Amino acid sequence: MTSIRKDDHIRLALQQSEENPASDFDRIRFVHRSIPINKDPISLHTTIAGLEMNFPFYINAMTGGSETAKKINAQLAQVAKATGLAMATGSLSAALKDPKLEESYRIVRDTFEDGMIFANIGADRTLEDARKAVKILNANALQIHLNAPQEIVMPEGDREFHLWEKNISDIVKNVGVEVIVKEVGFGMSRHTVNHLIGLGVKTVDVSGRGGTNFIRIENARRPIALEYLDEWGLSTVESLIDCYALSDKVDVIASGGIRHPLDMAKAFALGAKAIGLSGTILSLLQSGGVKYAISVIENWKEELRMIMLMLGVSHIEE
Numbered sequence: 481m482t483s484i485r486k487d488d489h490i491r492l493a494l495q496q497s498e499e500n501p502a503s504d505f506d507r508i509r510f511v512h513r514s515i516p517i518n519k520d521p522i523s524l525h526t527t528i529a530g531l532e533m534n535f536p537f538y539i540n541a542m543t544g545g546s547e548t549a550k551k552i553n554a555q556l557a558q559v560a561k562a563t564g565l566a567m568a569t570g571s572l573s574a575a576l577k578d579p580k581l582e583e584s585y586r587i588v589r590d591t592f593e594d595g596m597i598f599a600n601i602g603a604d605r606t607l608e609d610a611r612k613a614v615k616i617l618n619a620n621a622l623q624i625h626l627n628a629p630q631e632i633v634m635p636e637g638d639r640e641f642h643l644w645e646k647n648i649s650d651i652v653k654n655v656g657v658e659v660i661v662k663e664v665g666f667g668m669s670r671h672t673v674n675h676l677i678g679l680g681v682k683t684v685d686v687s688g689r690g691g692t693n694f695i696r697i698e699n700a701r702r703p704i705a706l707e708y709l710d711e712w713g714l715s716t717v718e719s720l721i722d723c724y725a726l727s728d729k730v731d732v733i734a735s736g737g738i739r740h741p742l743d744m745a746k747a748f749a750l751g752a753k754a755i756g757l758s759g760t761i762l763s764l765l766q767s768g769g770v771k772y773a774i775s776v777i778e779n780w781k782e783e784l785r786m787i788m789l790m791l792g793v794s795h796i797e798e
């Protein structure tokens with residue numbers, strides 16, 4: 481059941497990504513500088529969750545838990561290794577339920593032995609589960625995902641969320657690696673992020689609307705779709721603007737509908753310290769394979785530097 485669901489998610493995410501929804505990033509423009517002055521060499525270095533990253537964008541959580549997922553994880557890890565990007569696996573829930581499925585995640589660590597790898601679990605999971613997930617991948621950090629709308633629309637989804645706060649606070653305090661609490665494409669408001677700060681969270685990925693849409697994905701799996709919920713959630717841009725005032729209390733990561741280096745630069749200007757990409761990378765892999773994805777990502781690094789040059793900034797924080 482879980483393996484079939486994982487394969488459905490990949491297929492539907494790819495299928496729906498071809499529809500190019502309107503993006504709030506297109507409604508934002510930089511103030512142009514006619515005389516850009518960069519004092520230092522342009523650096524793409526950033527720090528999130530206490531981890532030093534050579535590049536400010538990474539492959540965000542997607543998959544694991546089936547044969548197809550294993551192949552995709554192996555390819556994503558090859559891309560991460562060749563480009564030096566960090567990478568998150570999809571939720572390890574499937575492996576926690578059935579240890580035979582661990583291999584479909586562990587392939588990431590086996591492929592990219594010294595890589596920066598993030599494990600991923602849902603907020604329904606306990607501290608013990610979190611420790612197991614980190615161990616399976618020898619992970620450098622742990623992502624905890626919040627996906628209530630997806631669970632609600634998923635016919636077989638959870639309906640109980642009352643343990644989430646306790647689990648998050650237990651895990652953040654005791655798991656022994658840095659924790660990133662992330663949405664899955666519905667965005668986070670300042671209210672949510674303040675709530676998470678109160679639970680001890682220091683890094684959030686607001687993962688907003690604008691790219692992969694898990695209500696639409698789950699609707700496509702339902703006998704009767706709840707289409708009126710398709711537009712639920714805050715966009716990534718709305719989330720970043722709402723959370724801007726909290727940037728001194730929490731590291732904010734942006735994901736959700738990031739298509740290219742200009743979207744990344746806009747997200748940095750709105751307070752993000754790093755960027756996660758899921759749907760865009762999956763589409764690159766699907767359309768052109770590993771080598772193609774690597775070449776696009778290498779170009780992105782250079783293009784991001786060019787945008788920073790136009791803006792007259794030398795560091796991501798600027």
Ligand code: FNR
Pocket residue numbers: 489490493540541542543569570571600623624625662663664665687688690691692735736737738756757758759760762
């Ligand atoms: C996801 N995403 C996701 N997130 C998570 O925390 N755990 C998971 O297991 C998954 N699974 C998953 C599967 C597939 C096929 C996709 C495309 C995405 C959500 C992902 O990390 C991200 O938050 C959203 O997809 C929004 O970013 P994009 O896709 O618009 O860049």
